[in-house]
Amino acid sequence: MTRPRGVASQYEPSIREGAMEDFDAHWRKYSSPSAAAKMIGRKWGIGRTTLTEWLQDEGRWPRATLAQVRQLKQLEEENDRLKKQLAELLERHQ
Known part of the structure; x- marks a missing residue:
């Protein structure tokens, strides 16, 4: 209860x-x-x-403020973009 x-x-x-x-x-x-x-x-x-x-x-x-939520979304998008770039660079150097 x-x-x-x-x-x-x-x-x-x-x-x-x-x-x-x-x-x-x-x-x-x-x-x-x-x-x-x-x-x-x-x-x-x-x-x-x-x-x-x-x-x-x-x-x-x-x-969380609206600005913090937006910043988090931007950081997540940037992180995804950087992961893709890193994967491409690693693929080229193999």
């Missing part, structure tokens, strides 16, 4: 705020926001989902 959202209020307010402040300060050091929530949550004795929900409820969960 899953707990309804908001049941995580069993935690002290200091744990909630401390974990969220820790996340705000350090999440960029991790491979993803989810990875940060998992490790930081563990440090504070809470689950990744709990920390993620708290952050989302407060509007503090990182979201």
Whole structure:
């Protein structure tokens, strides 16, 4: 049985705020926001989902901007193009 959202209020307010402040300060050091929530949550004795929900409820969960999404698409396209060029060069030198 899953707990309804908001049941995580069993935690002290200091744990909630401390974990969220820790996340705000350090999440960029991790491979993803989810990875940060998992490790930081563990440090504070809470689950990744709990920390993620708290952050989302407060509007503090990182979201990709439209510019970041576009940049990622451009980088993926460039990566594909460079892979093709590399394959062609390797083929020529064999």
